[in-house]
Amino acid sequence: MTSCAALALGACDGASSVASPGAGTIVFPAPAPAATPTPTPATTPTPTANFAATAVSGVTVTQDEQLAVFNAGAGNTLNGSAPLNGFAPQGGAATLAPFNAATLSSFFVSTGFVGAVANASDTSFRDWTCSSSTLNFTPTGAIPAANNCVTSLTRTAAAPAATACAAGTVDAGTNNNYRLCRLPAIVAGTLNLPRVDGVAYQINGRVDVGVDLGIGGAAAGGASATLNIDPGVIVVANANDAANDFLVVNRGSRMNAIGTVALPIIFTSQQNLNPAGTSDATQGQWGGVIMAGRAPIANCISGVNDAAGSSTTCEQVVEGTGNALYGGAAPADSSGTVQYVQIRYSGIEITPGNELQGLTLGGTGSGTTIDHVQVHNSSDDGIEVFGGTTNMRYLAITGADDDGLDLDAGYRGFVQFLITAQKTIGATSDSFSMEIDSNGNEDLLPRTFGRLANFTLIQTTASAPAAIRLRGGADFTFVNGIVRAVGPCINLVAGIDAGGGKSTIRPSNAGLQDVGPPLFNSVYLACNGA
Numbered sequence: 001m002t003s004c005a006a007l008a009l010g011a012c013d014g015a016s017s018v019a020s021p022g023a024g025t026i027v028f029p030a031p032a033p034a035a036t037p038t039p040t041p042a043t044t045p046t047p048t049a050n051f052a053a054t055a056v057s058g059v060t061v062t063q064d065e066q067l068a069v070f071n072a073g074a075g076n077t078l079n080g081s082a083p084l085n086g087f088a089p090q091g092g093a094a095t096l097a098p099f100n101a102a103t104l105s106s107f108f109v110s111t112g113f114v115g116a117v118a119n120a121s122d123t124s125f126r127d128w129t130c131s132s133s134t135l136n137f138t139p140t141g142a143i144p145a146a147n148n149c150v151t152s153l154t155r156t157a158a159a160p161a162a163t164a165c166a167a168g169t170v171d172a173g174t175n176n177n178y179r180l181c182r183l184p185a186i187v188a189g190t191l192n193l194p195r196v197d198g199v200a201y202q203i204n205g206r207v208d209v210g211v212d213l214g215i216g217g218a219a220a221g222g223a224s225a226t227l228n229i230d231p232g233v234i235v236v237a238n239a240n241d242a243a244n245d246f247l248v249v250n251r252g253s254r255m256n257a258i259g260t261v262a263l264p265i266i267f268t269s270q271q272n273l274n275p276a277g278t279s280d281a282t283q284g285q286w287g288g289v290i291m292a293g294r295a296p297i298a299n300c301i302s303g304v305n306d307a308a309g310s311s312t313t314c315e316q317v318v319e320g321t322g323n324a325l326y327g328g329a330a331p332a333d334s335s336g337t338v339q340y341v342q343i344r345y346s347g348i349e350i351t352p353g354n355e356l357q358g359l360t361l362g363g364t365g366s367g368t369t370i371d372h373v374q375v376h377n378s379s380d381d382g383i384e385v386f387g388g389t390t391n392m393r394y395l396a397i398t399g400a401d402d403d404g405l406d407l408d409a410g411y412r413g414f415v416q417f418l419i420t421a422q423k424t425i426g427a428t429s430d431s432f433s434m435e436i437d438s439n440g441n442e443d444l445l446p447r448t449f450g451r452l453a454n455f456t457l458i459q460t461t462a463s464a465p466a467a468i469r470l471r472g473g474a475d476f477t478f479v480n481g482i483v484r485a486v487g488p489c490i491n492l493v494a495g496i497d498a499g500g501g502k503s504t505i506r507p508s509n510a511g512l513q514d515v516g517p518p519l520f521n522s523v524y525l526a527c528n529g530a
Contacts (some may be wrong), residue, residue, distance in 0.1 A: 047078050050527045052466045052488040061492040061502055069492065069505055073520040075099060081530040083482050087135060087419055087456055088120040089113065092524065099479040099522040101453035107391050107414045108453050114480040114522050116419045116456040125396055125419060128264040128340045129374045133280045134399040135421040135458070149344060149376050150282075151275045153234065153266070160198045169193075172202050172238075176273040180236070183207050187225045187253075195232040195263070200273065202236055203286070205243035206321075213252025215294060215312055215328040227255045231340070232263035237286030239270040239277075244348050246287025246356055248324045249335055251294050251363075259340030259372075268344035278345055283401055283423075284379030287356040288346035290318055291335040293364035294328025297387025298410025298444040298473075305410070307445045307513045316386065316409070318362045320350050326362030331389045334367030341372070347379035347401065355380040358400070364388045366413070374398065381406045381435075382420070387446070389413050399423040403435040404457070408474075410446040418455040422464075431464050432491075433457035433483075437471040442495045442503040447513040448474040452481070459485035466491035467527075470518055472503035477519040482526075489527040492518065 048063035050070070070076060075097055083093035093115060101108035117124055120139070129137045130149035138147050145151045155177040162171035165181035168191045172180040178200040183191070187209045193201050210225035227249070229235070237245035247267075249255045259265040269285035271277030278285070296309020297316060305311040315327035343358045350356070358375030361368070363386065371393040375382035382397030384406040391413045397404040397420045404420030420433040434457065436448065455478070459467035467485040470476055471493035483489045494504035501507070508516040 045079050045528050045530070050078055050489045050525050052491040054465060054491055054493050056471070056493055057495060059494055059496050059502060061494050061505055065505060066490060066492045069517045070490065070520050072517070073523070075522040076520055077524040079530065080524050080526040083524055083526045084456070084458070084484055085120060087125075087421070087458065088117055088122065089115045089482060093482050093526075094119070096522055096524050101416065101479050104451045104453065104477065104479070105414055108416050108451070111454055111480065114454070114524060115482040116417050116454050124394065124417065128259065128261045128342075128372055129396050130342055130344070130376060132376065132399060134424060135419070137396070150272075150278050150280065153268070153273050154275050155198065155273070157198065160196065164196045164199050166192065166194055166196075169201060172204070175200075175270060178234075178273055186211065187227050188223065190226045190228065192228045193230060193233050193235075195230045200234040200236045202238055202270070203245045203247055204238045204241060205245060207247045209247070209249040209255055210253030212250045212292075212325055214325075215315055217252055217294065222252060224252045226253065226336075229255070229257040229265050231259045231265065233265050235265070235267045236270040236273065237268075239285070244287045244350070244356070246320075247289050248318070248321060249291045250324065251292050251326065251328065254334060254336035255291065256337045257339070257341050258337055261340060264340045264342055266342045266344065267346070268342070272344060280399070282345050283377045283399070284347050284349075285345040287320065287348045288358050288360065288378065289343055290321065290324060290356070290360045290362065291338075291364050291368065292318060292324055292326035292362045293335045293368060293388055294330040294333040295363045295365035295388040295390075296329060296331060296410060296446050297327040297363045298441065298446055298448070299387065300327070305445050307447070309410070309446045316362070318360060318386070319354050320348070320356035324362075327387060328363060331365055332367050333365030335364045337369040339369065339372050342374045342376065343378075344376045346375070347381070349380065357381040357384045359383045361385045361388060361390055364390045366390060375400070377401075377423070385411045387411055391415070393417050395419070397421070400431065402431045404433045406435045407450055408435075408437045408448060410444065410448055412446055412449045414451045415455075416453045418452065419458075420456075421458040422460045424460045431461050432469045433459045433467040435469045436474045436476055437469070442472040443512050444473060445513055449476070449513075449515070450474075451477045451479075453479045455481040457481070457483045457485075459483070459487070459489075462486045469493065470504060474504065475515050475518070477521075478523055479521045481523040483523065484526045486529045487527065489525045
């Protein structure tokens, strides 16, 4: 018999008078209705959350100071959200009124949109680029094999005969149904690389175009040369040699790599000829392309330059090469033309801080043409520019392990239509979509100066301080941009100048070639994962 205590129906001495619910039945009281939870309001990031404050040598440009700089411009958006469909603007980014970039310089064209493209139907970056999990440039859906960075060079037909190698190149055998035609170690005179179906031209170790002509163009032993590359040509680095493979266009020489939308020129690794040889995580399989010129730079080996860049002794060594020199006093110098070109799986660290990038421009002048260039999966920066005066258009930098576009050492130029999409697999903790500086040398001349219009920066690296870093020794104006970042969008860094001001945000100073703080107009920020 169940005890009174066990049933807890009442006191023992009065239990017999309590009505029983009946054999085998237990009655539970009706549950009270659950309270409707009060919704937690969505938090809006504070305006200062768009900015990262970094102390360098005891100097910090505070978040409030950076916010004031940003708010000094016109038509900007703070705390935006979901601005992109792929890389096309949507929502508030698609309706933001653009700034007339043509008022900055005749180099810029006026557009009716912010960002690098107008909308999803814009074909400006289509067909001449390759696509990957980092960024898909094709209209919709899966990436076609012919546009895939990994599979697009797959070839099933037999390699052509050795006689297909162009004059000035030598047969280096076959690889994955391609005939390899090796470039000489030093290109002399004029070397033409025609497109031949099934031929890939091979870089074996270091290949120099010409011999450095020096600052004035008459260095002893120097010799100019020209490398002409036809649309659709494939240039690969030798996967089987121990040396670092890279191409150097020396001062006084030129490379004319002129592709088309349908037939871009591709510089890549030999492994990329086989779909199994590369993946979306591949990087650093060869050194990349270097173009050296005789335009002014600020980081002289010895001595200093002036605001006009007129020094006839200021030069520097391209990092990663050991002896390739750049710099001079010819701002209109030409190192050639690079159009509709892809550079894939490049970038090598020689020693810490001494790396080869995808495309390196050292002191190249305004006579050098760089437009419609993609750098994909560089193990260091996508494009790094050391000084010079080269203007650039239509740059696509995808999957860079470090910075997308890095401008420093007295660069003075213009860039329009830029897309960067940072690497999502193993990027460095100090990688930025853009890094703009003068390597901590606050007031070297010429002062780094740039104007950037119509840009889309996709920063996917959570460990990086921000999408844009601009630090002492640099003047910049940003217009018509979209920045999407998992962390802060902007990081302004400064040093203390001789007058006690913070170098990056101080007032204009003509004596230091300084036009004042950075300027932002019609820039849409979607930071901290917004």
